[in-house]
Every structure is written in structure tokens, then in C-alpha cells.
Amino acid sequence: MIEAPPYAVFLFPSVSHVLKAEKILKARGTPHKLIPVPRHISTDCGVCLRVAVEQQGLAAEALQGLVTWERMVLL
Amino acid sequence: MEPDPGKNQLIYFDNAATSWPKPAGMMGAMGYYNEMIGGSPGRSGHRRSLDAGRIILETREVLAELFGIDDSLRIAFTKNATEALNIALLGILHSGDHVITSSMEHNSVMRPLRFLETQGVQISVVSCSGDGRLSPEDVHAAIRPQTRLLVVTHASNVTGTIQPIAELGHIVRDHGFLFCVDAAQTAGALPIHVDEMAIDLLAFSGHKSLFGPQGTGGLYIREGIERHLRPLMMGGTGSRSEFEVQPDFMPDKYESGTPNTIGLAGLGAGVRFVLTEGVEAIRSKEEGLTERFLKGLASLKGIAVYGPPDAASRTAAVSFNIAGVSPSEAALELDERFGILCRPGLHCAPAAHRTIGTFSQGTIRFGFGYFNKDEEISFALEAIRSLAAGD
Numbered sequence: 001m002i003e004a005p006p007y008a009v010f011l012f013p014s015v016s017h018v019l020k021a022e023k024i025l026k027a028r029g030t031p032h033k034l035i036p037v038p039r040h041i042s043t044d045c046g047v048c049l050r051v052a053v054e055q056q057g058l059a060a061e062a063l064q065g066l067v068t069w070e071r072m073v074l075l
Numbered sequence: 076m077e078p079d080p081g082k083n084q085l086i087y088f089d090n091a092a093t094s095w096p097k098p099a100g101m102m103g104a105m106g107y108y109n110e111m112i113g114g115s116p117g118r119s120g121h122r123r124s125l126d127a128g129r130i131i132l133e134t135r136e137v138l139a140e141l142f143g144i145d146d147s148l149r150i151a152f153t154k155n156a157t158e159a160l161n162i163a164l165l166g167i168l169h170s171g172d173h174v175i176t177s178s179m180e181h182n183s184v185m186r187p188l189r190f191l192e193t194q195g196v197q198i199s200v201v202s203c204s205g206d207g208r209l210s211p212e213d214v215h216a217a218i219r220p221q222t223r224l225l226v227v228t229h230a231s232n233v234t235g236t237i238q239p240i241a242e243l244g245h246i247v248r249d250h251g252f253l254f255c256v257d258a259a260q261t262a263g264a265l266p267i268h269v270d271e272m273a274i275d276l277l278a279f280s281g282h283k284s285l286f287g288p289q290g291t292g293g294l295y296i297r298e299g300i301e302r303h304l305r306p307l308m309m310g311g312t313g314s315r316s317e318f319e320v321q322p323d324f325m326p327d328k329y330e331s332g333t334p335n336t337i338g339l340a341g342l343g344a345g346v347r348f349v350l351t352e353g354v355e356a357i358r359s360k361e362e363g364l365t366e367r368f369l370k371g372l373a374s375l376k377g378i379a380v381y382g383p384p385d386a387a388s389r390t391a392a393v394s395f396n397i398a399g400v401s402p403s404e405a406a407l408e409l410d411e412r413f414g415i416l417c418r419p420g421l422h423c424a425p426a427a428h429r430t431i432g433t434f435s436q437g438t439i440r441f442g443f444g445y446f447n448k449d450e451e452i453s454f455a456l457e458a459i460r461s462l463a464a465g466d
């Protein structure tokens with residue numbers, strides 16, 4: 001059974017960037033969660049920022065220009 | 076009541092070296108990290124590691140607010156201003172480059188530059204006036220086609236002389252090279268705005284007027300400069316672990332190895348204290364103490380005072396000498412008889428002492444801080460009077 005991906009994850013260069021993004025989304029009240037980077041996405045051992053797919057556009061807009069991310073992937 | 080060294084009431088006038096006391100929140104923040112968090116930031120994904128990372132991010136953010144920096148990730152943490160200056164100078168300058176500096180610099184600038192000179196970097200040391208002022212016209216006259224950098228101290232740690240940073244910054248920007256400021260003496264004590272002052276690289280101590288613990292400092296690097304700035308150290312950063320080459324982005328490029336998280340927790344609390352009190356209020360208090368002391372010294376016989384005569388042109392570091400008493404003898408007497416703690420000698424800045432004419436004996440330096448009191452100044456003036464009178 002194939003389900004629509006419920007989440008989008010933003011991948012950042014480092015944890016400093018992830019935490020800065022977290023702070024921005026927290027201040028905006030955008031629901032989000034920090035999770036370990038899923039193995040199938042990257043071999044990097046760090047954390048990434050997960051939002052609901054429907055929040056993805058809003059989150060990207062909030063982060064734009066304030067913190068750079070490397071990739072956005074649908075889970 | 077007057078301070079009484081017999082009752083262990085010491086007067087701390089060595090704030091130009093490192094500030095004391097620290098605000099109450101500093102130890103609290105360090106204790107909180109130690110007891111409740113303890114993790115290594117940026118290394119794991121567990122909650123204690125993330126909390127440690129959040130503490131460091133908060134410290135970056137309050138510093139960015141203090142210095143008018145748009146993106147807090149442009150600040151790399153170091154163990155002190157010296158390390159920050161070494162990253163900047165050794166990372167930017169290459170054989171064939173020309174660098175301009177002043178004759179009032181601390182050895183944390185002069186020694187890396189003298190080393191670079193042996194590697195083929197050309198150095199112009201622009202002479203300052205007898206009270207330590209650097210003239211922007213003289214800097215302008217020293218510019219060459221190969222000039223890559225101007226590095227100057229925001230304020231001298233010997234005389235407190237404040238340099239015209241914004242004016243210098245705009246000269247540098249107009250000529251298209253880089254401007255590095257040593258803010259060891261001024262971060263937290265004087266207003267600093269990296270854009271208004273056209274600063275490209277800002278090195279600061281965390282343990283002086285930012286009220287953090289020793290072992291803290293940092294370097295602000297303007298966007299894009301990191302592409303041409305070689306790191307001093309390379310190693311683990313927690314990021315890009317799959318690659319064996321150093322990350323090329325801020326702040327990881329310059330932050331290899333486990334950071335001083337407990338110290339940075341304390342620094343964050345120190346900077347929050349500065350923001351809460353306000354740099355203007357801190358400056359006004361320190362200027363008042365300095366003015367009181369300068370006025371008092373002027374009424375004493377046998378005292379030579381160095382640096383600008385007015386408190387408005389200087390920080391709260393005051394160098395002076397007592398006729399017939401060497402600085403080191405005076406400092407010993409001040410400590411043992413009066414409980415006054417200060418720093419005599421050359422203050423790691425031989426060039427500055429040559430400029431003001433006090434090489435090689437040096438001076439007695441009082442470095443006042445936000446927590447000093449008017450009564451302490453009065454008591455110290457009386458102590459100096461009695462040393463000068465040979466009592």
C-alpha cells in the first residue's frame with residue numbers, strides 16, 4: 001500500500017543550523033520536530049527538522065534568508 | 076566604610092585583564108548546564124546533546140544582537156581573543172600581502188604579524204600620538220596596492236585610548252580591503268555595530284566586559300570572507316562526518332573539537348546581563364569612575380598619567396606612574412598594604428609602551444569595571460597619595 005508522504009524534512013549543514021531553524025519555527029508557532037537524519041536520505045549522523053507536508057511551504061518561507069538548508073525531502 | 080585589606084576586603088582593579096566579579100547568573104548558567112544537561116553539542120541527536128547545542132546557539136544569538144550581526148552563525152567561538160586574532164591574521168595574510176596596524180597593539184596582534192613578516196608579509200606599523208591615538212589620515216597614507224588588511228585595537232589595553240573605528244572602517248571599505256578589529260577591551264564596554272563600523276572581522280574576549288568565564292572568546296567573520304580564510308585547526312565538527320575534509324561553512328570551519336559548552340553557557344548569561352543593563356549604562360558608569368579617578372590623580376603631586384586627558388576618549392583602563400617608585404614596587408605595595416589589585420609592567424603591549432614613552436619599565440594600570448564603586452576610587456587615590464609621599 002502506498003501512502004502519501006505525511007512529512008517533509010529539511011536537511012541542514014550542521015546542528016547549529018538545525019537549532020537556529022528550530023528557534024525560528026518555535027517563535028512562529030509552526031509545529032516541527034527534530035529527528036535523526038533517516039539513513040535512506042543521508043549517511044550523515046546528524047539531526048534534521050521534520051514538519052508536516054502541509055506546513056512545508058510556510059516553514060520554507062519562515063527560514064528563507066535566515067538560515068540555509070541543503071535539501072528538502074518528502075518522507 | 077573604607078575597604079580594609081586586613082578584613083580581606085580587596086579592591087579589584089584588574090578588569091582590563093579579566094573582569095571580576097561576574098554577574099550572579101553566570102555561575103547559575105554554568106551550574107545548570109553541568110547538572111541538568113552535560114551533553115556534547117552537535118555530536119549526537121539525543122535531547123541532552125540538542126540542549127547543549129541550544130545553549131551555544133543562544134549565546135551566539137545574544138552576541139549577534141549586541142554587535143548588530145544579522146546571522147549569529149557568522150560568529151565562531153574560540154578560547155579567547157588571542158585565538159580569534161590568530162585565526163584572522165594567519166588565515167587571511169599570505170606572502171606578498173601588505174598589512175597595516177597601529178603602534179598601540181597588544182602582542183596578540185603583533186606577534187602573529189611579526190611571524191607573518193618572516194613568511195614574506197609586509198607590515199606597516201602606523202605610529203600613534205603620545206596619548207595613543209591613531210590618525211585615519213596616517214592610515215590612509217600607508218595604503219598600498221598590495222594592502223590586504225587593516226588590524227587595529229578598538230581601545231588600547233594600556234591607555235584605554237579609543238580609536239576612530241567607524242572612520243577607519245569606511246576608509247578600508249572604500250579601498251576594498253579587509254578590516255579586523257581587536258575588541259578585547261571594548262566588547263560589552265562600548266557600543267559596537269559591525270555594519271555601521273564597516274568591520275569585516277571582529278575578535279573579542281568573553282571573559283572581560285562580556286562577563287563570561289575565562290576560556291571564552293570569538294570571531295565574527297563577514298559573509299563570504301570564510302571562503303578565503305584558512306582555519307587554524309581542523310578536526311571533528313559533528314557535521315559532514317562522512318567526509319574527511321574540513322567543512323567550508325560557518326561556524327564549523329573554525330570550530331573543530333568539542334567546544335567549551337560550560338564556558339559558553341556562562342558567557343551567554345554574561346552577555347544577557349550586558350543587554351539587560353545596557354551598554355550605554357555600563358559605559359556611563361565606567362566613564363564616571365574613570366573621570367573621578369583622573370580628576371583625583373590630577374590633584375596629586377608626582378604622578379604621571381598616560382592616555383587622553385578626558386574620560387570620554389578612553390575606556391576604564393588607566394595607566395600612570397608614581398615618581399620614584401617602580402610600577403612593580405607600587406603594585407606590590409598597593410596589594411599588600413591596601414588590598415588594591417592591579418597590573419604593573421608592559422601589559423603584553425611593548426609597542427604601546429614605546430608609543431607613550433614608558434618602555435621598558437611600563438606603568439601601573441588600573442582597570443575599572445562595572446562593579447567598582449566611587450568609594451573604592453577615593454580609597455585608591457588616598458593610597459596613591461601616600462605612596463607618592465613616601466609614607
Ligand SMILES: Cc1ncc(COP(=O)(O)O)c(C=O)c1O
Pocket residue numbers: 091092154155156157158181183228230231232257259260279280281292
Ligand atoms: C587589546 C587586547 N587585545 C587582545 C587581548 C587578548 O585577549 P585574550 O586574553 O582574551 O586572549 C587583550 C587582553 O588580554 C587585550 O587587552
